[in-house]
Amino acid sequence: MTAIRGARERARAEVTAAIKEEARRQLADQGAAKLSLRAVARELGMVSSALYRYYPSRDELLTALIVDAYDAIGAAAEAALAATRGDDDPVARWTAVCRAARAWALAHPHEYALIYGSPVPGYSAPQATVAPASRVALALIAVVRDAYAAGALRVPEEAELPEGVRADITALADTLGTELPAAALAALAAAWAQLFGLLSFELFGQFQGVVEAREEFFTHTAAALGRHVGLG
Amino acid sequence: MTAIRGARERARAEVTAAIKEEARRQLADQGAAKLSLRAVARELGMVSSALYRYYPSRDELLTALIVDAYDAIGAAAEAALAATRGDDDPVARWTAVCRAARAWALAHPHEYALIYGSPVPGYSAPQATVAPASRVALALIAVVRDAYAAGALRVPEEAELPEGVRADITALADTLGTELPAAALAALAAAWAQLFGLLSFELFGQFQGVVEAREEFFTHTAAALGRHVGLG
């Protein structure tokens, strides 16, 4: 980002990264609730007050971890998107992106809980989190956009869209700079939320005793979701 | 539950209820993270150690609140179900149940977060929570079952169901004692999770800047979900 202006900035950046690193480790194996600044400092061989020179509060540290987590799951989704570039089966692409998100979530349950579970602090998602947070959604949109460009999208009936929703969605299409039909984009927004509903239920144990073949169930449902959006 | 055996039991039950009451109040306006046994005790004019005679730990208190929250949202869903009994439009019934769940969630966001957000303690949902947790799902099932009995259910194609899922779902149908087709029940399970995905995204702020006409969007999507299950 910024040029290295001296040994001082370098050292500072390194310590900052080390703190985040250790914090992520503790987050990964104990969950956000037990993430303690003092424990992080202890592990790094520094005293707790020194840590405040790098992160002004525990919430700021958590925010940094949140941004990283959004970026990580977003990168996973984008990788799946890129890997299926040129694929002529849009449902398969969609499912691949969904499965990539699921795989990341299963591998990093506590980080997933941090970003898609209950908001931890006195909430208020900082502005810095909104861009990384949208990367998975953008990957899903890309699948639909490509299918649309290839003429492989069944567009749902426009008439059914409620007035307020239509307004929101056209505004959204505007800021996204996409010419996707409003009905398709609305279905996409719903599918986006529903996808994470599936993931959260699986990760938070709500499917216990209901569905055990989780992977099959997820893939099956994700494909249905993609078809509902108009793919395939 | 048990007969009143003496003033002692009565007093004990009252104090236990008062503690839970005060805890719920603190949960409602500060969230689960800030729920403190000491603060509850302070507010009740007792010393913190006395509270441990009623709840052996903070987690036990939280579990009691969790059970209550599941019961409350379940009761709301069941009320909507009962209010639409005899209604001949199954999609409308479905939507009514969904909207009842949403209304409760909006009115009790912190309690919603407690049950459908990230699991708070070292997790492990106690057995006591599973029955109350299923009440909303059972209300949704009732809508579909009634529609099925009235011959108003389009049953999805059975062939598409993956093997493992079919096995899980038929086992589930068995314990539920329902003769609903496996494909319908599987779609129902998915819709159930997806419904709460919508709710969580709305309550946890994920829709910020995406959809603002939340109620219209929810109702629209819930109806689509109902149709996808085979209603209407």
Place this chain on the structure above:
DNA sequence: CCAAAAAGAGAGCACTGCTCTTGCCAGGCG
């Protein structure tokens, strides 16, 4: 009426986030 059981009170332990003061030490300027 009295022993036993239940409840409350209080001190205390180990931990947390966070603040403030003190002292050190090295980077950058003259």
Place this chain on the structure above:
DNA sequence: CGCCTGGCAAGAGCAGTGCTCTCTTTTTGG
């Protein structure tokens, strides 16, 4: 080259937490 100042670590301390232990009081049933 030397000095001084800005950045940093260290430590003590505050207010709060969950939870345990002991001691005293109250209540209850035989």
